[in-house]
Amino acid sequence: MVPTSSRETAAPADAEPRPDLRELAAALEGTPAEQGLRERKKRARRAALIDAAQQLVTAHGLDAVTVEMISAEAGVSARTFFNYFETKDDAVLGAEDVGLSEEDIRTFVRGGPTGRLLSDLQSLVASLLTPHAETHGQTVRAMDLLQREPRLLQRHVVWMDRHETQLVELFEARRAVKPFSAGNELLTMLVLLLIRTTFVAWENAGYTGGPADHLPAAVAQLVDLVAVDLGS
Amino acid sequence: MVPTSSRETAAPADAEPRPDLRELAAALEGTPAEQGLRERKKRARRAALIDAAQQLVTAHGLDAVTVEMISAEAGVSARTFFNYFETKDDAVLGAEDVGLSEEDIRTFVRGGPTGRLLSDLQSLVASLLTPHAETHGQTVRAMDLLQREPRLLQRHVVWMDRHETQLVELFEARRAVKPFSAGNELLTMLVLLLIRTTFVAWENAGYTGGPADHLPAAVAQLVDLVAVDLGS
DNA sequence: CTAATTCTTGCACTGCACGCAAAAATTCAT
DNA sequence: ATGAATTTTTGCGTGCAGTGCAAGAATTAG
Numbered sequence: 001m002v003p004t005s006s007r008e009t010a011a012p013a014d015a016e017p018r019p020d021l022r023e024l025a026a027a028l029e030g031t032p033a034e035q036g037l038r039e040r041k042k043r044a045r046r047a048a049l050i051d052a053a054q055q056l057v058t059a060h061g062l063d064a065v066t067v068e069m070i071s072a073e074a075g076v077s078a079r080t081f082f083n084y085f086e087t088k089d090d091a092v093l094g095a096e097d098v099g100l101s102e103e104d105i106r107t108f109v110r111g112g113p114t115g116r117l118l119s120d121l122q123s124l125v126a127s128l129l130t131p132h133a134e135t136h137g138q139t140v141r142a143m144d145l146l147q148r149e150p151r152l153l154q155r156h157v158v159w160m161d162r163h164e165t166q167l168v169e170l171f172e173a174r175r176a177v178k179p180f181s182a183g184n185e186l187l188t189m190l191v192l193l194l195i196r197t198t199f200v201a202w203e204n205a206g207y208t209g210g211p212a213d214h215l216p217a218a219v220a221q222l223v224d225l226v227a228v229d230l231g232s
Numbered sequence: 233m234v235p236t237s238s239r240e241t242a243a244p245a246d247a248e249p250r251p252d253l254r255e256l257a258a259a260l261e262g263t264p265a266e267q268g269l270r271e272r273k274k275r276a277r278r279a280a281l282i283d284a285a286q287q288l289v290t291a292h293g294l295d296a297v298t299v300e301m302i303s304a305e306a307g308v309s310a311r312t313f314f315n316y317f318e319t320k321d322d323a324v325l326g327a328e329d330v331g332l333s334e335e336d337i338r339t340f341v342r343g344g345p346t347g348r349l350l351s352d353l354q355s356l357v358a359s360l361l362t363p364h365a366e367t368h369g370q371t372v373r374a375m376d377l378l379q380r381e382p383r384l385l386q387r388h389v390v391w392m393d394r395h396e397t398q399l400v401e402l403f404e405a406r407r408a409v410k411p412f413s414a415g416n417e418l419l420t421m422l423v424l425l426l427i428r429t430t431f432v433a434w435e436n437a438g439y440t441g442g443p444a445d446h447l448p449a450a451v452a453q454l455v456d457l458v459a460v461d462l463g464s
Numbered sequence: 465c466t467a468a469t470t471c472t473t474g475c476a477c478t479g480c481a482c483g484c485a486a487a488a489a490t491t492c493a494t
Numbered sequence: 495a496t497g498a499a500t501t502t503t504t505g506c507g508t509g510c511a512g513t514g515c516a517a518g519a520a521t522t523a524g
Contacts, residue, residue, distance in 0.1 A: 038470075038521055066510065077473050082512065118461040150393045154386045161382045182457045185432045186425065186450070190457075193421040200417045218418070225414045225422075226458040229350040270490055270501070298479065309504050314481065469522070480511080488503070494496090 046084055047138075048074040053091040054141045062092065062149040089155045092145055094138040098131050100124070100166070108170060111178040121187065122219050124170075125194045129212040140207050143199055153196075160192050167191065194218055278316055279370075280306040285323040286373045294324065294381040321387045324377055326370040330363050332356070332398070340402060343410040353419065354451050357426045361444040372439050375431055385428075392424050399423065426450055 052073035056065045067088050071078040085091040104127045107113055113123055146152050160167075168184045194215065201214035284305035288297045299320050303310040317323040336359045339345055345355055378384050392399075400416045426447065433446035 036522075041521090042471090067512085068510085079474070079513095080472055083472075086512085088511075116461045118457055150396065151390070153393065154389050157386050157389050158383070161385065164382065180457070180460070182453045183429065183432060186429045186453050186457075189421075189425040189428055190454075193418065193425055196421055197415065197418045200415060221414045221418050222422075223458055223462065225350055225412070225418075226455055227462065228412070229348040230455065230459065230462075268491075273490090274502090299481090300479085311482090311504055311506090312502085315502075318481085320480075465524100467522100467524080470520085472519070473517085475515090475517105477513085478511105481509090483508085484506090486503105486505085489501080491498105491500070493498085 045074065045076060045080075049076070049081060049084055049091050050094040050138055053088070054094070054138065054145065057092050057145055057149070058141070062089075062145075062151065087155070089152055092149075093142045093152060093155055094135060095155065095159070096131070096135070097162075098128060099163070100127065100170075105170060109173040109177060111174065115178070117180050117182065118219070118223075121190065122194070122215060125191055125198070126212045126215055128191075129195070129198060129215065130210065136210075139211075143203050143207075146199075147203075156192070156196070160188060164188055193222075197221065277306065277308060277312075281308070281313060281316055281323050282326040282370055285320070286326070286370065286377065289324050289377055289381070290373070294321075294377075294383065319387070321384050324381075325374045325384060325387055326367060327387065327391070328363070328367070329394075330360055331395070332359065332402075337402060341405040341409060343406065347410070349412050349414065350451070350455075353422065354426070354447060357423055357430070358444045358447055360423075361427065361430060361447065362442065371443075375435050375439075378431075379435075388424070388428070392420060396420055425454075429453065 049070060053065070053070045056069055056073060065088075067081050068078045070088070070091060071081045074081075081091070085095070089095075104124060108120055108124055112120065114120055167188050171184045171187050174180075197218035198211055198215045201217050202208075202211045205214060281302060285297070285302045288301055288305060297320075299313050300310045302320070302323060303313045306313075313323070317327070321327075336356060340352055340356055344352065346352055399420050403416045403419055406412075429450035430443055430447045433449050434440075434443045437446060
């Protein structure tokens with residue numbers, strides 16, 4: 001709103017009327033001596049926007065919060081918001097574009113690590129889930145909001161969407177090496193199911209450890225469900 | 233846009249300047265001697281809107297089609313569109329609010345029909361899927377569009393959302409009668425997974441029969457996937 | 465210190481979705 | 495059939511999400 005002339009370079013502390021709250025925090029916590037100023041500011045702004053979004057939505061609900069409010073709270077223009085996030089929901093969730101590493105892909109395709117599809121799928125999901133450990137606080141708040149505002153789950157699906165091509169290629173590649181009967185769509189949905197179930201389990205456990213720690217429990221639930229039916 | 237004075241009562245064919253295409257179709261096919269005129273027109277408009285939406289999106293893609301275009305094509309105002317559908321996507325999918333019958337609910341809750349959770353879940357999904365047999369043509373087109381425009385899958389999730397409360401209640405009620413280990417979220421996601429997998433299987437089979445006919449195959453895929461892992 | 469690069473910002477615009485009240489269409493009672 | 499009651503359509507106005515564009519500010523490179 002008020003144009004805060006950002007100046008967190010190590011300059012003399014002259015009469016600066018508006019030392020914006022969040023920009024200040026940025027200078028401090030954002031891994032101080034990392035890269036260029038540009039990079040640091042980018043991270044800071046991104047974090048500020050996520051914080052603002054989560055805080056406002058927690059207080060007033062998703063529909064009562066506008067992008068303008070979030071931007072104002074974070075001290076940037078509304079237009080800038082969309083330089084950082086595609087949608088309002090993405091900011092609330094602190095959406096990071098996590099992808100699979102080359103390593104993970106190679107292992108999975110060549111039938112690894114265990115040779116059993118479900119178990120290997122579990123490994124794949126595990127490596128998708130681990131990066132979240134960095135932004136722990138934001139992820140936790142995102143999970144809470146995901147319960148209160150189920151509409152946000154849509155974004156999760158969009159994420160699937162974006163990576164569906166990659167996933168399908170992955171499945172096809174492995175199928176060529178080590179055939180299996182399950183269809184691509186089932187596997188894709190299964191990944192989504194595991195991610196969601198894992199997050200819920202993590203939440204129920206009071207957010208102990210990382211999300212990936214609760215993946216085995218999620219898989220166990222599924223296996224048990226099927227096993228009971230088999231042993232009729 | 234142009235106010236077409238609809239008059240498809242069995243009136244004399246006087247000089248009617250605009251015998252709108254779709255309204256005409258309505259008088260013919262819409263189960264002619266059913267209920268009141270109002271009801272028939274409602275169905276007709278709804279069908280016209282879905283047809284228009286699907287046709288336009290098939291031709292130009294989802295993002296190139298506006299609600300105004302759809303409404304114009306169907307011969308109603310844009311405002312009226314939203315009397316029939318909550319979103320543009322709903323019209324494209326021909327979204328019907330299918331719910332579970334009292335009968336289905338009672339059976340499931342008291343541990344039926346088979347007593348095995350997965351099998352009973354299958355029955356539940358089956359009864360969710362059967363009503364689609366009526367609007368066969370529209371459903372088929374919707375499935376095709378769902379492939380070309382994955383964004384539409386979001387709507388599927390919203391549907392889940394809306395019925396999640398009902399589903400969770402269902403699960404809880406059954407849990408009280410016949411305990412099981414699987415969490416509500418896993419079961420909810422499983423329902424979604426089964427629906428999606430079934431539709432895909434139906435599509436791959438060239439839309440033979442009804443969607444529900446391919447549900448067993450979907451379940452089999454899942455069971456097989458788990459079974460292979462168990463028999464390690 | 466200057467030039468090149470990158471990022472932010474304001475402005476304008478399209479489109480979705482909804483509330484409201486007037487007008488049109490349909491049903492109902494007689 | 496006619497007029498009243500009800501339901502539905504429609505036009506108008508509003509708010510908000512999201513995007514393209516070009517000017518200007520900040521950062522970096524030389």
